[in-house]
Amino acid sequence: MRVTIRELKSMKARGEKIAMITAYDYTSAMIVERAGIPIILVGDSLGHVVMGHDSTLPVTMEDMVHHIKAVVRGTEKVHVVGDMPFMSYQADAADAIRNAGRLLKEGGCQSVKLEGGRYIADTVRKIVGAGVPVMGHLGLTPQAVNQLGGYRIQGRTTKAAVELIDDAKALEDAGAYALVLEGVPMQLAQMITERLAIPTIGIGAGVHCDGQVQVFHDLLGLFDDFTPKHARKYANLSETIQDAVSRYVGDVRAETFPTDKESFNMSPEVVRELTGQHVETV
Ligand code: KIV
Numbered sequence: 599m600r601v602t603i604r605e606l607k608s609m610k611a612r613g614e615k616i617a618m619i620t621a622y623d624y625t626s627a628m629i630v631e632r633a634g635i636p637i638i639l640v641g642d643s644l645g646h647v648v649m650g651h652d653s654t655l656p657v658t659m660e661d662m663v664h665h666i667k668a669v670v671r672g673t674e675k676v677h678v679v680g681d682m683p684f685m686s687y688q689a690d691a692a693d694a695i696r697n698a699g700r701l702l703k704e705g706g707c708q709s710v711k712l713e714g715g716r717y718i719a720d721t722v723r724k725i726v727g728a729g730v731p732v733m734g735h736l737g738l739t740p741q742a743v744n745q746l747g748g749y750r751i752q753g754r755t756t757k758a759a760v761e762l763i764d765d766a767k768a769l770e771d772a773g774a775y776a777l778v779l780e781g782v783p784m785q786l787a788q789m790i791t792e793r794l795a796i797p798t799i800g801i802g803a804g805v806h807c808d809g810q811v812q813v814f815h816d817l818l819g820l821f822d823d824f825t826p827k828h829a830r831k832y833a834n835l836s837e838t839i840q841d842a843v844s845r846y847v848g849d850v851r852a853e854t855f856p857t858d859k860e861s862f863n864m865s866p867e868v869v870r871e872l873t874g875q876h877v878e879t880v
Contacts, residue, residue, distance in 0.1 A: 600708055601636045601677035603731045603775040609636075609808070610797040616809025618679075618799055619817065622648050622665045626814055627672035635676060639711065639811060640666045642681040642741070646823075647815040654740045657683040659697055666705030679733055680707035684741045687712050691721045698730040711778065713739035715765025719772040726773035734769035736762055737803065738781025751802070753782045759789075766790045766798075778811060779803040781828075802828030 609616050617634075620641040621627040627638060644665055645657040666680045680701035687694035698710045709731035712718060722732050737752045746752070753762045762782065769777055776797045779787045784804020791798045791806055800807030815821035816829035820836050849855035864872075 600673075600675055603677070603709060606637065606677065606776060606797060607795075610795075616797055616799060618809055618811040620644075620811070620814045621669050621672075622814070624668045624672035627669040627676075627678075630814070631673045631676050637677040637679065637809075638669055638673065639679045640669050640681060640705075640707065641711075641813065642683050643813050647813065647821050653743055655684045655743075659683060659686050659700060662686075662701060663705045666701060666707045670706035677709065678707040679709050679711050680705050682710050682712040687718070687721060687725075688714070691724045694721045695725050695728045695730070698725045698732070699728065702730055709733055709775065711735055713741050715762070716768040719765075719768040722769060722772040722774055732772075732774050733776045733778060733799075734766075734774040735778040735780065736765050736769070736782075737779050740780075749781070751781045751783065753786045759783075759786045762786060763790055763793065766794060770794050770796050779807060802826065 606616060616637060618637045618639055619630050619635055620643055621630050621638045622640060622644045630638060640662065642654040642657045642662065644661065645651040645654040648665070649657070649661070651657070662680055662683055666678065670678055682694070682697060682701065686697040694712075698712075701707055701710050710725070711733040712722070712725075713735040715734075715736055722734065725732050738746070738749060740749065743749060753759045763786075766777060766779075774796060776799060777790075777794065779790060779798050779800050781802045784806060787798065787800055787803035788806035791808060797808035799809040799811050801811045812829060813821075816825060817832050819831040819834040820839075822836055825831070846855065
């Protein structure tokens, strides 16, 4: 049985911090599950780190279903959250319910995440009503990058902070089971966390959230294009991989790879027969 939304909510009640990480494929999902992660987000950040787009906007439902399926196949116990891509839920609630359902039905994840506050709260209520658990996402919402005028910290003024607090309350009232707070001042994240019964999961939102989420590639130093201030590199895999692959290139060129140990043998008789045949046909 996978981790349920009930267990995630009770982690907040017990004061147990929630560590969430993104994953996008079978192998990495398997590794992070082994490391003790209770919840994986198949984020539309895959638009950046897997597909090489300069925003999350081009990511499609098909992209999400494809990657969610791989992560679900690689895991047994973790709760898998599937991100709803841009324009799969904003235009129409009926569309939103169908698309959220697709992520569970075809992808196999246990809940979905979508961005936005009061504007989207009614849609959240309807998706939850259809039996699909929803995680909200407020603050620096990357799908709204054009509206926000860039990837900027949100909620710094009194007015903006009050709006975010109202948005958070609206999402909780609509039935969201958890809330990602991205790119907001830590004091605001603390106020929201204290006002909600559901867990807040921060990214660039300080230590007072009920949990944290990081992008796999940022945490492991795999993505050189850009490292956000909120990310801590626990490894430098980009350098490790580059070094390993360049040693492989050197070994191939020097003919030190493969050795006999990495090769397969035929019996000497077969070799003799084949060589003989070859000689005859020349
Ligand atoms: O897509 C994503 O990875 C996310 C996290 C950054 C929260 O939404």
